[in-house]
Amino acid sequence: MNVTPIRDSAEPSLQPMLALTADDMHAVNSVILERMQSKVAMIPELAGHLIAGGGKRLRPMLTVASARLLDYPGTRHHKLAAAVEFIHTATLLHDDVVDGSEMRRGKRAANLIWGNPATVLVGDFLFSRAFELMVEDGSLKVLKILSHASAVIAEGEVDQLTAQRRIETSEEEYLTIIGAKTAALFAAACRVAPVIAEASEEQEMALEAYGRNLGVAFQLVDDAIDYTSDEATMGKALGDDFRDGKMTLPVILAHARGSDEDKAFWRAAMQGERSSDADLAHAVALMRRTDALNDTAEAARAYARRAIDALSIFPDTSARKAMAEAAQFAVARAY
Structure with missing residues (x-):
């Protein structure tokens, strides 16, 4: 059994994945543009603000790549990949309202332009469009x-909301939250391809595992770079999670490993009492001193390895290599 390793020397790239999926993603984007239209002018205007906002379309790309890995000859995955993107976009619109975000994908958040009510309702519209596309496919299993993934994502978002500013949140609770709010859609995006390709249950579960582990790795990296990157790279304001009091793994580890004085700082910070730029800089310093950022990145690498290992049942094709390198790329963003 061949296992593609995480490469430490060469710089991983998303380019092989983009090349693998380019033709199919052109068809997916056509579906997305067609189905986001409405006779209510604000809907495509608001939806387009985010959909055309520079996202890599990674989740629908996973549906397409999984279909390519299985040599699926049909076109059903185009609509399903579009459905995946609509689910994701709907959750982002709702998230921005919940979080009071100012930026998304490097642009002003939709809720600041059109208001919270319109943003929530357009998110609902995109969810509905996603379900229309699923029904049109005709597969009850799909x-x-x-x-189910849509319901789990919503549960994860509510779970995260209840954990917000709660310094007692454990690492286990955090992993449960991101497994729901992020990894569930990654897993579902990969799993629908073997269903329509009529692949074996082993292949279906392998792709589900690839997507789930990749999703966890992706979110771990996102949570780390919130403290180490910049607005241009992230597409959102540096330290948003810190100021929102989100209990992410870097905070959980730094708090657990800190002195009593450190713990007092983290409690105050997560309660919103320490939120200045100087406080953010102090938080980053504490994370570095306790190796919280390094260990979060290492955890992401471990999940990426699991994702790559899940592909080992498939032939060592260019599609498998591209998907493995996509996992490497997701983690490399942390460095």
Whole structure:
């Protein structure tokens, strides 16, 4: 059994994945543009602000790549990949309202331009469009996978909301939250391809595992770079998670490993009492001193390895290599 390793020397790239999926993603984007239209002018205007906002379309790309890995000859995955992107975009619109975000994908957040009510309702519209596309596919199993993922994402978002500013949140609770709010859609995006390709259950579960582990790795890296990157790279304001009191793994580890004085700082910070730029800089210093950022990145690498290992049942094709390198790329963003 061949296992593609995480490469430490060469700089991983998303380019092989982009090349693998380019033709299919052109068709997916056509579906997205067609189905986001409405006779209500604000809907495509607001939806387009985010959909055309520079996202890599990684989740629908996973559906397409999984279909390519299986040599699926049909076109059903185009609509399903579009459904995945609509689910993701809907959750982002709702998230920005919940979080009071100012930036998304390097642009002003939609809720600041059109207001919270319109943003929530357009998110609802995109969810509805996603379900229309699922029903049109005609597979009850596909509908079950994607509808269940939508419910799990919502549960994860509520779970995160209840954990917000709660310094007692454990690492286990955090991993449960990101497994729901992020990894569930990654897993579902990969899993629908073997269903429509009529692949084996082993292949279906392998791709589900690839997506789930990649999703966790992706979110771990996102949570780390919130403290180490810049607005241009992230597409959102540096330290948003810190000021929102989000209990992410870097905070959980730094708090657990800190002195009593450190713990007092973290409690005050997560309660919103320490939120200045100087406080953010102090938080980053504490994370570095306790190796919280390094260990978060290492955890992401471990999940990326699991994702790559899950592909080992498939032939060592260019599609498998591209998907493995996508996992490497997701983690490399932390460095």
